[in-house]
Amino acid sequence: MNPATIASDAPTRLSLRIHPRDNVAVALTDLPAGREVAVANLRFPLADSVRAKHKFALSDLAPGDEVTMYGVTVGRATRMIPRGGAITTDNLAHATAGGDARPGSRDWTPPDVSRFAQATFDGFHRPDGSVGTANVWLVIPLVFCENRNIEVLRQCVADALGDDPYRDYKRMARGLLDGIEATADAPDEGTPSRRFPNVDGVRFLTHSLGCGGTDDDAEALCQLLAGYVCHPNVAGATVLSLGCQKAQIRMLKAAVAARDPQGLKRVDYFDQQSSPSEERLIRDALTSIFDGLASADRVTRQPAALDKLVLGLECGGSDGFSGLSANPLVGAVVDRLVALGGSGMLSEFPELCGVEHELTARCVSETVAARFAELMSAYQRHAAAVGADFSMNPSPGNIRDGLITDAMKSAGAAKKGGDAPVVDVLDYTEPHRRPGLSLLCTPGNDVESTTALAGSGANLILFTTGLGTPTGNPVAPVLKIASNSALAQRMQDIIDFDAGPIVRGERDIDELAEALLALCLEVASGRHVTQAQRLSQHDFIPWKRGVSL
Template identity: 35%
Template sequence: MLDEKISRSLVMLDSFDNVAVARVPISAGTSLKCPEGEFSAADSIPAGHKIAVISIAKGASVYKYGQIIGQATADIAPGEHVHSHNLAMVEVHADYAPCSQIPEPPTPIEDKTFQGYVRGNDKVGTRNYLAVISTVNCSASVAKFIAQRFPAEELAKYPNVDGVIAMKHEAGCGMQFGSDAHHTLNRLMAGIANHPNVGGFLLVGLGCETGAMGYLLQQQNLIQIEGVSGPNGPGPLVLSMQDEGGTLKTVEAGIAQVAQMLPQVNAIERQTVSARHLSVGLECGGSDGNSGVTANPALGIASDRIVACGGTAILSETSEVYGAEHLLTRRAVSPEVAAKLIERIDWWKNYVAMFGAQLDNNPSPGNKAGGLTTIAEKSLGAVAKAGSTALVDVYRYAEPVTAKGLVFMDTPGYDPASVTGMVAGGANVVCFTTGRGSCFGCKPTPSIKIATNTPMYERMSADMDVNAGTVLEGESIVSAGERIFDEILEVASGKKTKSEQQGIGDEEFVPWLVGPTL
């Protein structure tokens, strides 16, 4: 847990730190006080930004969260603003020390429940959608046209159905058959078809693509998407535009198929289930200097509660744990789990180097405007979402997540692609923290938006579900985390998130596919 010492103007996160975070905007000349002494602000400091609390010599390490976030590029006096003009990322060779700090399992929580849709294989959904899955971009419009035929008013007679959604994307062909990209896309589509929040599905393809449809044709209609079976037989329910006779005929056939399936999907009703069936994706986007102070550590408390219930918490965004991965390897339950994470970090270093890029380029202009300077600083705050339990496994992008406890999934830091991977892996709820104000939803999984600061929460209240900015006003991290956990249970039971109320989530299915487009 973070050592929180909150004063009227400053937040000290660890007694070892030589910077503090401005809780509110601070004017130059303001008298300040912290455990290190009294001083005056030499500059105007925006809320969420860092201020030096002691003298920091040029070349010395700058500490936040008790960890190195970079190196001073100039002498810094107490009260000076610490940001891109005097702080830079350095290569930090942290001791991974695998398995050296494995925490004790949390005290079990056995009395928490939610109202969910019980599926086969011990899966439970928090929503009940019918998905029209495009196997290739060439059939994306057809999938959309089919889904559009079933608006909310048309579905009023099916009260247990949350909607008919088109899962469309830009890929599916122009890739090496059998390549990583090919298998990844198939995993994604399989994950959606088998998702606990999907009560029925229809695959729609062109017919000649490299991806799922092409494989189906080459395998003489054998099941190609691993683990997927259709509602009316051993193989998946598939429509090929070329076989059906083109766009209009395929749309007509798809509408008929969906209409036939809707009564079956509607027949499933919510029932009381244990919270061990929660699989929660953890995401942060549009982060600011308060993300690692309020929302992320509060979400970490909620993550610990999920694990204590016997559920799963999925940390993600490999490019945003870089610089903080040692905090996870030390909590890994085995050397093998730690090695999986290290291998993914090394892969990313090599991957970005191929394009002349660096992982430290990750903080966006918005992140920096919010007070984040280096990727190490951003990552240390992001990892707080993972709480304090042991890391039990590491998954490739969009792999089915089967372990209970805290796990990690290799995803990019780009929010739509990252969340798409976790949803394909089985996340039935997503918790998304934001400081700048990201507006996001991701059908078929509800996305709970958690604000890091009160001004943004009030300005964007139509998009934000939980305000963690109250931590800066005196609420404890534990209390805020408990509020988030309660919100997760309510949303899992059917409470609509702000993004769901606005109909957001149809356009955010964004597969991350690595490899050449041929």
């Protein structure tokens, strides 16, 4: 779907109450004070001006009254709010309330998936039985001291293959330096022929960890890197070590062996302090990369069943429409994939604060529910230890666009997980284990969370946004879904799919969910390149636990 062809967000309705139990509604356009609105069976004038995406009260609220959205408590009034009054940070505080949290107490009726009953995607079949949606060779450092050598390798490989992803920007820079503004009509130096047509490229990771932290930090890094090395989208890896750092080669080897006990994945390790020279280190690493590319190129795409597809679910730069359009749309896609035997992973634990009881009720067993409660509590303790709290999660951009409290943000963010049962709960770096919907403990930080999703085995990531964010991932394609058409038009170079017609009432979620799932299969088959892939957005940030929300 080309965002440029979508109409602007001129809503056919002025406001929307999401759930019958809600005592606030969302303005779908800027509404002046005194404007009469009709919500459900109510008709009244607004007491305040309410900006698009922000909320207003449907009844008088006294100090201490609960404010409800999505049928759950998202805050508590701190002072009197009249009917039609705007909900702001000045009159609402973060608050949550429990509910029926018995595991298995939520019924689920799978959606109709007859259209996709025979569907497949063309993926890269790995010896361990997993299937990749991409085929890359990975180059990683065990410690930040090797970042410079990683950059040397990056530039050498790009030059040798004639595959510089930034050649257009470099041409632009040369033109500007010469006083000639580069335009789309400027002569193009051409796209080099691909020497390895079955390989999607070499991915070079850098990070700031590996030494100078705790033993737990080093172990977590090795577990994360092992997840990338063993990822179904990765053909193999070249690993650079300095030698004296905390994150030792033996630790990474052990983490890889736990995921790949038969040693099916090729991994080449190089230790600089054991090498006779830097030149020899670079030569050996380049030899490993080019040999790895030749080997990876011998694997071709073949049809795969949808039970091999694992969707990572992420949101970033959310706005007041995200929970109305893009997030429930992604949830509808996940429900369809789960019904077809596939999997989804819902991340960002700070953005599940306030809806824990809803997710607990969807857990398939007491064991799964207990793991969720345990990890949520541990995360909150880690955050408290550094003076943070989940209530601090909404960013200034979120608040400016109507997401006033963490619970309000969470209620909309959790919609990405659809309604399917929760079959598993994973701690950070733990690999995906069971088909169905899993919860993955990550921070709300966009890049840390997408990094973790890929590390746990997501082979395609759906990323919703209302404000726009250029995040991508080195190994897993990232598909961006805009919550509103204005964003889809304004940032066409980063948006892949527009959920704005849902807000305008022009198309329903079920209709767009089938279109988005079909696009997912095109991306998984390599027939559609996402904007993040096209722009070479290969973001990678490991999480230092307890520091990040």
